[in-house]
Amino acid sequence: MGHRHAVPDAVRDGEPRGRGRRPALARLHQGRGYSGTDITLPAINFDGDWQDNLVGTGALNFRRVEQVVTDTGSTIDVTYGHATDVDGTLSRQCDESSPPSQANNDFECFWQKWTPEGETEPRTGWFKKFVVTRCRSTRAPTTTATRR
Incomplete structure (x- = not known):
């Protein structure tokens, strides 16, 4: 069996693909x-769908998987959410104005050193975690074959 693997360009004409429409991520x-x-x-x-990855800026958007359609027609739906404390009152989302300490981080973000594409100087920043709260699979419709 032969195989083909491909990932489409993330940007076309300077704009991320998929805005306003939902083409395949890959x-x-x-x-x-x-x-x-x-x-x-x-x-x-x-x-x-496009999601902001860098806390506070909206400048570093990447696609996050929301649905997988398998070769048999089954689907896997992915839902993201946010954690809270035990009482459900304290949000675990990061705030640019008061990020957590790197040594004691109970929030949905992480500190990272990175170099943007096309640049040579590294930057540091807080990046968002995307917490999967639910995955649901649905079988494809089936047909009954007639045997002779």
């Missing part, structure tokens, strides 16, 4: 069968 895998009659299997698609 066609990660597409197989091809070579036994007898050649067949090409449907691609596995990862659909998602």
Whole structure:
């Protein structure tokens, strides 16, 4: 069986793709069968939405997976959420004006040193964690084959 792997460009004409529409995030895998009659299997698609990754700026957006459509037509839906304290009152989201300490961080962010693409000087910043609160899978509709 042959395989094809591809990830589409994240930016086209200076704008992130997918704004206003929801194209596939990536066609990660597409197989091809070579036994007898050649067949090409449907691609596995990862659909998602743009999310801000850098705390406080909105300047570093990447796509997050929200749905996987498998080659059999099944779907896997991903839901993100935010944690709170035991009483449900204290938000665990990071605030740019008062970030947690690196040594004692109970919040949904992490400190990172990074170098933006096309630059040579590293930067530091707090990045958001995307906490998965639910994954739900749905089987594809099936048909009953008639045997002779």
